[in-house]
Amino acid sequence: MKYSLIAILLLLLTSCEAKHDLPIATALQDNWQFKAVNDSIWHVATVPGNVHADLLDNKLIEHPFIGANEDSLQWISETDWEYKTTFSVPNETLSKKHIALNFEGLDTYASVFLNDSLILKTDNAFRAFSVNVKSVLKPQNKLRIVFEHTSISEEQEKAKLGYQLPEGNRIFTRKAQFQYGWDWGPELNTSGIWRPIMLETWNDLRLEDLTIKQRLLNDSIADMTATFDIKSEVIKDKELVYEVYVNDVLHTTSKVVQKGHTRTVPFQIKSPKLWWPHNLGDPYLYTIKMVLKRNNSIIDSVSIKKGLRTIALVTENDTRGESFYFKVNGVPVYMKGANYIPQNSMQNKVTDAHYEKLLDDVVDANMNMLRVWGGGIYENDIFYDLCDEKGILIWQDFMFACAMYPGDQSFLENVQDEATQNIKRLRNHASIALWCGNNENSEGWHRWGWQANRSDEEKDEIWNNYLKVFDSILPKTVNEFTDAPYWESSPKYGRGNPKYQFEGDAHDWWIWHDAYPFEHLEDNVPRFMSEFGFQAFPSYEAIRYINQSDSLEITSEGFKNHQKHVRGFQLIDAYMKRDFPVPDTAEDYIYLSQILQAYGITKGIEAHRRAKPYNMGTLYWQLNDCWPSVSWSSIDFFGNWKALHYKAKTSFENVLISNTVENDTLKTYGINDSLTGFDDTFTYIITDFDGKVMGTGTTMNTQLNANSSQLIHTLDVANLNINKDEVVVATMFANFHSYAYLVKPKDLKLKKGAIKKTISKTSNGFEIKLESTTLQKDVFLYTKSKGHFSDNYFDLMPNETIIIEFKTQEGSLDDLKIKTLNDLMD
Known part of the structure; x- marks a missing residue:
C-alpha cells in the first residue's frame, strides 16, 4: 500500500470535519x-x-x-x-x-x-x-x-x-x-x-491486494473492475462505501453487499487513452484510487498507476513452423531490446537514480523490451514503475536459471508462495508482457549432458520434478492471478534441436561459445531471438578502477579476475583476427574489442529485423553489468555506453535502412516498425574514401509499408568499375540513411588523416564539431571527464561535418582525444 498518499487523500477526498483511522x-x-x-x-x-x-x-x-x-x-x-x-x-x-x-x-x-x-x-x-x-x-x-x-x-x-x-x-x-x-x-x-x-498497524479494516482488471477495452469504453481483499473482523458490508477515483475524479460509489473477503467494484472509463510501448505511442498511465469509507470517514485507501492495454503472445502454426510474437492493443509489435541482470552484486547500492538513468538509456537506444533474466531478482517496484512510465515492455523470468531443481513438497510449497506473491505484486503493471518459467533449464536437461550416467528412474524423477514447477505450479498461478501470457522455458528448443529456428524463442550461442563467424547470424534467423551476444572490454574508466591505477593493464591477475568466462580472452582475440586488424597496445585493443562486439551483434540485429514478420523480436545478451568486468554488456558498470549501445541505437530505430551483401549483390531493406506507411525517394551514392563519387542512382516513389520489412533496392556490385576495398555506399530513403562496406573491416584501405575538431561550451556541456578530408571509420571520442556523448564510434564521411554534444558538469574539456580504425590500419 502506498501510504505516502494519505495526506493528499485527506485533503482531496474528505471534509476537514471527517475522522480518519487509517492503517x-x-x-x-x-x-x-x-x-x-x-x-x-x-x-x-x-x-x-x-x-x-x-x-x-x-x-x-x-x-x-x-x-x-x-x-x-x-x-x-x-x-x-x-x-x-x-x-x-x-x-x-x-x-x-x-x-x-x-x-x-x-x-x-x-x-x-x-x-x-x-x-x-x-x-x-x-x-x-x-x-x-x-x-x-x-x-x-x-x-x-x-x-x-x-x-x-x-x-x-x-x-x-x-x-x-x-x-x-x-x-x-x-x-x-x-x-x-x-x-x-x-x-x-x-x-x-x-x-x-x-x-x-490498523484497527477495524485493512484494504490489500488491489487489482485493476479490464473486462473490455476498445476506443469508446474501458469496462473495468477494481478487485481487492478486505481484512476485517467487525465491519459489515452494509456499513461500507467503496469509491473509485480515476485521475482524481470520482467515477464510482458502491454499497453493494458481497460475501467473503474479496470485493469487486465495476467502473468505466469513456474514450480511454491506451498505453503503448514508447516507440509506437504514448505510454499513458491513469491514476486509480480505491477509497473505503464508513460514516464519511476514510478507513483505508490505495492508489496505483495503471496503463490500459491488451497484450497477447501469438504462437500459431504456419508453413515454416510456429510463430512467436506479441500483439499489443491488437497490433503485432516487433520487440527490440536486451537482457537485464541485477545492477550491482550489492543490491542496496542501486539507487533510484541508477534505475532512472539505465532505463533512460534503454529508451534512448530505441529499445521497447527488456528481459529480466531468471538468475537475478524479481526487481524492486521502482523498476517496473519506471518501465510503465517510459513505455518499456518486460519479459519477466521466474527466478530459475541453468539448472534442475528439487521437487519435494517443502520446495514446491515455497515456490508456490514465491510465485503467488510476486505475480500479485507486479500484475497491475502495464509493462509486464510475459511470465517465463526459467532460463535454459529445459535446454540444459536435453542438450548439456545432464542426463549422462543416470538411471531411467532418476531421470524420470528429475524431469517430473521439473514439470511440477514449470508445467504445473507456475502456469496455473500465472493463469489464476493475471492475464499475462506464460512461457515454460527460454529458449523453447536448444540449439542442438533443428526446430530452434522455426518455433518459439531461441538462444543463439553458436556465436561466442562455439566460435561461429558473425555471418552465422545472418544465415540462421529464428522466430524470436531472446539471447545472443558477444563480449567486449569495459570503458577505460572501469579498467582503471579495477586496477586502481591510471594504467590500462589488461594482463594483471587482478584484471583477469574480472573475465569470468574461461575462454573469454581467447575468443575475443580469435574473432578480432577474422574481421579486424589486431592492435599492438592495450588502449587500442580495448577500443577495438568494443567495435568488434558492436559489429557482430548489430549484424544479427539487422538480419533479424530484415526477416520481419518471420522474426518478431531480437533481445541481445546483455544490457548491463553487476560489477566492472569484461562482459557481454552494452553499458558498463559505471554507466558508460560501449560501442554496442551506440550502434544498437541506430539498428533499433523505428525506421531503419539496412544493407547486406549476398553473392555480389547489395540488398537494401527498408524496415518500418511504425504503424504508418509512407513513400519517398531512394538514393544510393558510391564514393571513395576521399569523397569522389564513383556511382549513383535514384528510385522515385519508393513505398515503405507500415509495420513491415521490404527489399527496396538491389545493386549488382560485381559489374561496377570500383575497388570494393576503397569505397563506401551511402543508401538513403527519406530522412534515413545507412553506410555499406563491401569487404571486411580489416580489408578496407583506410587512409591516415587528421580530424579537425572545434569545441564550444554549452549550457549542458560542450559541442564538438568534427571534419575530415578522408573517411574516418569508427570514430571514438574519449575523455577522463564524466559525461555522455550524444554519438560515438560513428563513421565520419569525407568533407562532411558532424556535431556531437557532450553532456557533462565539467567546466572544461581539455583532454578530449580521438581514436579511429584508420589509426590501426597498416
Missing part, C-alpha cells in the same frame, strides 16, 4: 547493527542492505570489485551473521487492534527474534513474510535477526536427495542464483535484510 506503516531502518555470530563486536549496519556492503562501509574488507579481492572474501558466505536494532512504540500504536511486522525480503535462512521470542524462520529471499506481533510488542523493543549461511541447509537438502542435481548446491536455496558466481559476475553470496521491514 499506518513505518519502516524500521534506524539503529541497526551487525556482527558475525561468533564475534562480540557490533558494527553499524544499513537496512535495507547486505553483509558485504556493511563490511565494506565499515572498512572491514577491501572492495570486492577491485583487483582480485573477491577471492579473499569467500569466508563471508561461510559465516553466520546477526543483525539487531531497538525501536520504540507509542501507547497509541500499542492500542491498535492489529500490529504486524512485515519482512519484505530476508536473504535467506533467517531466524527472527522480537524481545527474545522467536517469531519467524525464513527460507526464501524472494518472499515477504508477515507476523502478528500484537502480543509480543512493548513500548521498548529489541529486534534481532540471525542469518545462517546457505551451505548448511543446502548440504542437508542434498543429502536427502540421494543424487546430484545440476548445477551445484545453489539450486536448493531460493535466492539470487547469480550470487554464487556466473560467467559475467563475481561469487559474492551475500546475506542480510535486503528489503524493508515495516511495522504496520
Whole structure:
C-alpha cells in the first residue's frame, strides 16, 4: 500500500470535519547493527542492505570489485551473521487492534527474534513474510535477526536427495542464483535484510491486494473492475462505501453487499487513452484510487498507476513452423531490446537514480523490451514503475536459471508462495508482457549432458520434478492471478534441436561459445531471438578502477579476475583476427574489442529485423553489468555506453535502412516498425574514401509499408568499375540513411588523416564539431571527464561535418582525444 498518499487523500477526498483511522506503516531502518555470530563486536549496519556492503562501509574488507579481492572474501558466505536494532512504540500504536511486522525480503535462512521470542524462520529471499506481533510488542523493543549461511541447509537438502542435481548446491536455496558466481559476475553470496521491514498497524479494516482488471477495452469504453481483499473482523458490508477515483475524479460509489473477503467494484472509463510501448505511442498511465469509507470517514485507501492495454503472445502454426510474437492493443509489435541482470552484486547500492538513468538509456537506444533474466531478482517496484512510465515492455523470468531443481513438497510449497506473491505484486503493471518459467533449464536437461550416467528412474524423477514447477505450479498461478501470457522455458528448443529456428524463442550461442563467424547470424534467423551476444572490454574508466591505477593493464591477475568466462580472452582475440586488424597496445585493443562486439551483434540485429514478420523480436545478451568486468554488456558498470549501445541505437530505430551483401549483390531493406506507411525517394551514392563519387542512382516513389520489412533496392556490385576495398555506399530513403562496406573491416584501405575538431561550451556541456578530408571509420571520442556523448564510434564521411554534444558538469574539456580504425590500419 502506498501510504505516502494519505495526506493528499485527506485533503482531496474528505471534509476537514471527517475522522480518519487509517492503517499506518513505518519502516524500521534506524539503529541497526551487525556482527558475525561468533564475534562480540557490533558494527553499524544499513537496512535495507547486505553483509558485504556493511563490511565494506565499515572498512572491514577491501572492495570486492577491485583487483582480485573477491577471492579473499569467500569466508563471508561461510559465516553466520546477526543483525539487531531497538525501536520504540507509542501507547497509541500499542492500542491498535492489529500490529504486524512485515519482512519484505530476508536473504535467506533467517531466524527472527522480537524481545527474545522467536517469531519467524525464513527460507526464501524472494518472499515477504508477515507476523502478528500484537502480543509480543512493548513500548521498548529489541529486534534481532540471525542469518545462517546457505551451505548448511543446502548440504542437508542434498543429502536427502540421494543424487546430484545440476548445477551445484545453489539450486536448493531460493535466492539470487547469480550470487554464487556466473560467467559475467563475481561469487559474492551475500546475506542480510535486503528489503524493508515495516511495522504496520490498523484497527477495524485493512484494504490489500488491489487489482485493476479490464473486462473490455476498445476506443469508446474501458469496462473495468477494481478487485481487492478486505481484512476485517467487525465491519459489515452494509456499513461500507467503496469509491473509485480515476485521475482524481470520482467515477464510482458502491454499497453493494458481497460475501467473503474479496470485493469487486465495476467502473468505466469513456474514450480511454491506451498505453503503448514508447516507440509506437504514448505510454499513458491513469491514476486509480480505491477509497473505503464508513460514516464519511476514510478507513483505508490505495492508489496505483495503471496503463490500459491488451497484450497477447501469438504462437500459431504456419508453413515454416510456429510463430512467436506479441500483439499489443491488437497490433503485432516487433520487440527490440536486451537482457537485464541485477545492477550491482550489492543490491542496496542501486539507487533510484541508477534505475532512472539505465532505463533512460534503454529508451534512448530505441529499445521497447527488456528481459529480466531468471538468475537475478524479481526487481524492486521502482523498476517496473519506471518501465510503465517510459513505455518499456518486460519479459519477466521466474527466478530459475541453468539448472534442475528439487521437487519435494517443502520446495514446491515455497515456490508456490514465491510465485503467488510476486505475480500479485507486479500484475497491475502495464509493462509486464510475459511470465517465463526459467532460463535454459529445459535446454540444459536435453542438450548439456545432464542426463549422462543416470538411471531411467532418476531421470524420470528429475524431469517430473521439473514439470511440477514449470508445467504445473507456475502456469496455473500465472493463469489464476493475471492475464499475462506464460512461457515454460527460454529458449523453447536448444540449439542442438533443428526446430530452434522455426518455433518459439531461441538462444543463439553458436556465436561466442562455439566460435561461429558473425555471418552465422545472418544465415540462421529464428522466430524470436531472446539471447545472443558477444563480449567486449569495459570503458577505460572501469579498467582503471579495477586496477586502481591510471594504467590500462589488461594482463594483471587482478584484471583477469574480472573475465569470468574461461575462454573469454581467447575468443575475443580469435574473432578480432577474422574481421579486424589486431592492435599492438592495450588502449587500442580495448577500443577495438568494443567495435568488434558492436559489429557482430548489430549484424544479427539487422538480419533479424530484415526477416520481419518471420522474426518478431531480437533481445541481445546483455544490457548491463553487476560489477566492472569484461562482459557481454552494452553499458558498463559505471554507466558508460560501449560501442554496442551506440550502434544498437541506430539498428533499433523505428525506421531503419539496412544493407547486406549476398553473392555480389547489395540488398537494401527498408524496415518500418511504425504503424504508418509512407513513400519517398531512394538514393544510393558510391564514393571513395576521399569523397569522389564513383556511382549513383535514384528510385522515385519508393513505398515503405507500415509495420513491415521490404527489399527496396538491389545493386549488382560485381559489374561496377570500383575497388570494393576503397569505397563506401551511402543508401538513403527519406530522412534515413545507412553506410555499406563491401569487404571486411580489416580489408578496407583506410587512409591516415587528421580530424579537425572545434569545441564550444554549452549550457549542458560542450559541442564538438568534427571534419575530415578522408573517411574516418569508427570514430571514438574519449575523455577522463564524466559525461555522455550524444554519438560515438560513428563513421565520419569525407568533407562532411558532424556535431556531437557532450553532456557533462565539467567546466572544461581539455583532454578530449580521438581514436579511429584508420589509426590501426597498416
